[in-house]
Amino acid sequence: MEKEYGKLNVPWGDVLRFRRGNVDLPGNGAPSQLGAIRTVGVSAFKDGKVEGDTVTFNITADFGGNAMTIKYTGKINGNEIKLKSEAGENTFDWTAKKQ
Numbered sequence: 098m099e100k101e102y103g104k105l106n107v108p109w110g111d112v113l114r115f116r117r118g119n120v121d122l123p124g125n126g127a128p129s130q131l132g133a134i135r136t137v138g139v140s141a142f143k144d145g146k147v148e149g150d151t152v153t154f155n156i157t158a159d160f161g162g163n164a165m166t167i168k169y170t171g172k173i174n175g176n177e178i179k180l181k182s183e184a185g186e187n188t189f190d191w192t193a194k195k196q
Contacts (some may be wrong), residue, residue, distance in 0.1 A: 101195070105154065107147030112193070152178060 099105050102112075110123025145154035150173045158165050171180035171193075180191040 099145075099147055104144075105147075106141045108141065116196075147173075150174065152180075158184070 107142045108123075114121055114123065116122075130169060140157040142154040142156060146152070155166055155167065155168050158167055165184055167184045168180050169180050169182050171178040171191075176195040178193045180193060182189045182191060
């Protein structure tokens with residue numbers, strides 16, 4: 098994150114993007130006709146670290162007034178990061194690619 102954006106506390110919409118044709122919108126919400134409906138409010142990245150090819154950070158998500166910390170760990174490999182997120186007992190695998 099720091100190498101690409103110059104800091105670790107990058108706004109979520111600067112990182113997560115919805116792209117369709119010539120439309121490029123932040124992933125933190127868009128009009129419903131584009132299929133990107135805001136359902137979760139998220140904080141800036143917290144406790145972010147990059148050590149070698151490993152990146153870790155946390156966000157706090159607000160699900161209708163219920164806050165939950167989501168922990169991310171990932172491995173940087175070229176133009177992509179393979180991430181695992183942990184929220185409570187749930188884990189999800191993600192791949193972020195630089196375009």
